[in-house]
Amino acid sequence: MGMSPDVPSGLTVVEAIEQLRSQGHRDDFSIVDGAVRCGRCGHAHPAEDLVVTAVLRVEGASDPADEAIVAGLACAACQAKGVLVAGYGPTEDPSEAAVLWRLGGSNPGT
Ligand SMILES: [Zn+2]
Numbered sequence: 001m002g003m004s005p006d007v008p009s010g011l012t013v014v015e016a017i018e019q020l021r022s023q024g025h026r027d028d029f030s031i032v033d034g035a036v037r038c039g040r041c042g043h044a045h046p047a048e049d050l051v052v053t054a055v056l057r058v059e060g061a062s063d064p065a066d067e068a069i070v071a072g073l074a075c076a077a078c079q080a081k082g083v084l085v086a087g088y089g090p091t092e093d094p095s096e097a098a099v100l101w102r103l104g105g106s107n108p109g110t
Pocket residue numbers: 038039040041042043075076077078079080
C-alpha cells in the first residue's frame with residue numbers, strides 16, 4: 001500500500017504532512033526523551049503503545065541525507081490522530097532513531 005518506510009514516498013515533508021492531515025490526522029506528536037508525546041492530551045507514550053496509521057519516508061530535495069519520516073499516529077490515551085515528523089538518516093538524533101525503530105520496524109542505521 002506504499003506505507004513502507006523503506007520506500008521513499010516522493011513527497012516533500014510539507015506534502016506528506018498535508019496528505020496525512022487530509023486523512024484526518026489533525027493533531028501533532030513529538031518525540032520527547034525517547035517517548036512520543038501527544039499534542040492533544042499531553043501524555044508521553046512508549047512508541048510501542050501508539051498505533052501507526054501511516055508512514056511516509058521523505059528524502060531531502062537538495063540533500064539526499066536530509067531524510068525524514070512523517071508518520072501518522074493514533075494516541076492510545078485520547079484516540080487523537082496526529083502527525084509525527086522525525087529525522088531519519090545520518091544526521092538523525094539517536095534517540096529519535098530508537099523511537100523510529102520501534103515505530104516502523106525498519107532499521108534506520110543501515
Ligand atoms: Zn493523546
